[in-house]
Amino acid sequence: MAEKKKRKTADYYKSNAAAYKKKLAYDKKYNSNPSKKKYRAELAKERRARGIMGKGGPDVSHAKGGKFKLENASKNRARNGHGKNGRLADGGSSRKSKPGYKARAKKVGKRARS
DSSP states (O other), X not given: OOOOOOOHXXXXXXXXXXXXXXXXXXXXXXXXXXXXXXXXXXXXXXHHHHTOTTSOOSXXXXXXXXXXXXXXXXXXXXXXXXXXXXXXXXXOBOOXXXXXXXXXXXXXXXXXXX
């Protein structure tokens, strides 16, 4: 099977160690921002509520109106607000994770086992 060719960016960073180090420092600062942590936590909470956390599958993305949408990863990650594309997905279903969802899940689980 033919080996997949790396893209230009990967080749650039492979041959420019200083630039790669600078990028890693920027990424670390950017991703440690409290708003980014909150953003990731919301998506993780939704994946847990849907029972797909840690199982691969589609991305859970933020949609318009504060809703979430299951979506192909390539579509979700390509739509990042450039040009005419908005940052949020169209449509989406209502939130599955409401305040206190863990407590309700535990109650439901106890009823199912007895």
